[in-house]
Amino acid sequence: MRAGASRRGRGQGPADEIVPPSGHTAWLTTFTAGAMVFLCVFAVALSLASGRLAARWSAALAQTATIRLSAPPEQMQIQTDGVLSLLSETPGVASFRALDDTEQRKLLEPWFGPDLPLEDLPMPRLIEVVEDAQGYDDEGLRQRLAAEAPGAVLDDHTRWRQPLVEAASRLRLLGVLSILLIGAAMAAMITLAANASLAANAEVIRVLRLVGAKDSYIARAFVRRFTIRALTGALVGACAGLVGVAMLPAAGPAGGFLAGLGFSGVEWLWPLLLPPLAAIVAFLATRRAAFAKLKELT
Amino acid sequence: MIAFENVAYGYGGASLLSDVSLRLLPGSFHFLTGPSGAGKSTVLKLAYAELMPTSGRISLFDRDVRSLSRDDVARTRRRIGIVHQDCKFLDHLPLSANLGLPFTVAERESDPQDLRALLDWVGLSQLHDALPPTLSGGERQRAALARAVIGGPDVILADEPTGNVDWDMSLRLLALLVELNRMGKTVLVATHDLNLIRQAKSQVSARVLRIAQQRIQVAGADL
Ligand SMILES: Nc1ncnc2c1ncn2[C@@H]1O[C@H](COP(=O)(O)OP(=O)(O)O)[C@@H](O)[C@H]1O
Numbered sequence: 001m002r003a004g005a006s007r008r009g010r011g012q013g014p015a016d017e018i019v020p021p022s023g024h025t026a027w028l029t030t031f032t033a034g035a036m037v038f039l040c041v042f043a044v045a046l047s048l049a050s051g052r053l054a055a056r057w058s059a060a061l062a063q064t065a066t067i068r069l070s071a072p073p074e075q076m077q078i079q080t081d082g083v084l085s086l087l088s089e090t091p092g093v094a095s096f097r098a099l100d101d102t103e104q105r106k107l108l109e110p111w112f113g114p115d116l117p118l119e120d121l122p123m124p125r126l127i128e129v130v131e132d133a134q135g136y137d138d139e140g141l142r143q144r145l146a147a148e149a150p151g152a153v154l155d156d157h158t159r160w161r162q163p164l165v166e167a168a169s170r171l172r173l174l175g176v177l178s179i180l181l182i183g184a185a186m187a188a189m190i191t192l193a194a195n196a197s198l199a200a201n202a203e204v205i206r207v208l209r210l211v212g213a214k215d216s217y218i219a220r221a222f223v224r225r226f227t228i229r230a231l232t233g234a235l236v237g238a239c240a241g242l243v244g245v246a247m248l249p250a251a252g253p254a255g256g257f258l259a260g261l262g263f264s265g266v267e268w269l270w271p272l273l274l275p276p277l278a279a280i281v282a283f284l285a286t287r288r289a290a291f292a293k294l295k296e297l298t
Numbered sequence: 299m300i301a302f303e304n305v306a307y308g309y310g311g312a313s314l315l316s317d318v319s320l321r322l323l324p325g326s327f328h329f330l331t332g333p334s335g336a337g338k339s340t341v342l343k344l345a346y347a348e349l350m351p352t353s354g355r356i357s358l359f360d361r362d363v364r365s366l367s368r369d370d371v372a373r374t375r376r377r378i379g380i381v382h383q384d385c386k387f388l389d390h391l392p393l394s395a396n397l398g399l400p401f402t403v404a405e406r407e408s409d410p411q412d413l414r415a416l417l418d419w420v421g422l423s424q425l426h427d428a429l430p431p432t433l434s435g436g437e438r439q440r441a442a443l444a445r446a447v448i449g450g451p452d453v454i455l456a457d458e459p460t461g462n463v464d465w466d467m468s469l470r471l472l473a474l475l476v477e478l479n480r481m482g483k484t485v486l487v488a489t490h491d492l493n494l495i496r497q498a499k500s501q502v503s504a505r506v507l508r509i510a511q512q513r514i515q516v517a518g519a520d521l
């Protein structure tokens with residue numbers, strides 16, 4: 001008999017059973033948390049994938065540009081020297097070098113074969129430019145090149161990706177925003193459900209207050225219940241979301257952005273943070289709702 | 299224990315009580331009477347801080363009710379056993395759990411032996427596991443009384459404890475209240491049943507307070 005009583009330890013059990021079990025509202029909270037976390041997994045995948053893309057593309061941006069210099073044969077060496085000395089004074093240029101004939105021939109080999117008589121052709125001189133982290137002012141460089149060597153063309157072949165990097169960064173921002181919105185919507189829905197549950201149990205709450213229950217004690221019964229429901233739903237939602245992402249077609253070598261949507265390596269661990277996070281959101285939302293409602297009720 | 303000084307109260311503007319003063323000394327037994335709608339239940343609600351006076355001062359255990367936080371109110375109620383007019387049980391919990399509520403919400407352990415002794419005392423031992431909706435009016439009232447005393451309160455406030463029961467059961471409940479008073483509890487019973495008060499006079503030295511014209515008067519001559 002005594003054993004039965006000692007099971008009523010501090011803070012476990014009793015607070016829960018004191019509020020009558022509620023039927024379908026319990027389901028709503030679990031379902032909402034599940035659906036929200038499911039969506040959240042995709043938002044996380046979107047953020048990570050676009051972040052990855054932005055990083056990859058901007059790394060490519062930081063690579064090389066090429067200056068193509070065409071000039072009459074007698075001018076070629078003078079203009080090449082002019083361009084090289086101009087580059088050495090240009091801020092934002094990490095290194096540069098003129099390709100020699102052997103290298104240039106190699107570049108052309110795939111198109112013309114190994115036996116190209118390079119000497120007989122009016123070949124432009126290629127100068128490889130590597131920019132540093134800050135990068136150079138490409139408009140300024142173009143103008144000064146035009147003054148130094150009218151036949152020089154700056155081909156910064158990776159710059160076209162700049163808008164794509166911006167788009168990817170923007171996409172990531174949207175993903176993060178979606179995660180926040182999903183969290184806020186879940187908090188709002190759980191608050192509504194908690195309020196409905198508190199209102200439905202107004203009579204029970206009145207009895208508890210009458211026998212000397214503190215708000216924190218009553219709130220705990222509700223908070224516990226909603227937190228557990230949200231956690232349960234969130235676990236199911238996260239698993240479903242992970243399965244969904246895993247079933248997306250894998251990113252092949254030719255994979256575009258969509259095929260890259262997914263997790264790689266440790267990124268698979270990110271969605272595992274969602275259920276505890278959902279539980280924390282539910283905990284805070286229910287707690288706030290409970291204390292406000294309790295003041296209103298008694 | 300509980301003191302009202304020039305207390306006024308009204309629901310939504312209309313004045314119900316004005317200039318009410320009363321003092322419950324430790325170990326005293328009081329009846330509060332008056333016609334239906336005179337404000338007996340209201341006085342009790344003021345006495346357990348469910349309502350706040352619109353003017354005047356109410357002290358519970360020497361503390362002004364206005365200075366009590368919500369947690370203070372909860373703690374104060376653990377020293378007051380309330381027998382409500384309509385009992386107020388949690389219908390989904392068996393009687394034993396309902397009686398143990400004051401312990402449960404205070405997060406203290408209740409002694410099952412005490413619980414059984416208490417159920418014996420009010421004659422409900424065989425209903426240990428019964429759900430409240432299955433109880434009769436008299437059983438509910440006795441159970442409510444048992445719950446009010448289980449936590450060892452200093453004061454017992456009972457609102458029409460004999461409202462829904464026959465005369466024999468009324469006498470039985472009265473006997474329980476008198477016994478509690480002999481054990482040193484301060485008791486205040488609100489009732490419109492003058493027969494009950496007359497019956498009590500032979501068992502206990504009770505003062506009878508009467509609400510009339512929004513005030514409390516000490517009655518006696520008319521009983
Ligand atoms: N919550 C309330 N809101 C408005 N009026 C109330 C409320 N409770 C009681 N009253 C009114 O106050 C008066 C006194 O009620 P009550 O204290 O219950 O009287 P008694 O217990 O003596 O019968 C009654 O007229 C009743 O209608």
Ligand SMILES: [Mg+2]
Binds near residue numbers: 338339340
């Ligand atoms: Mg009444």
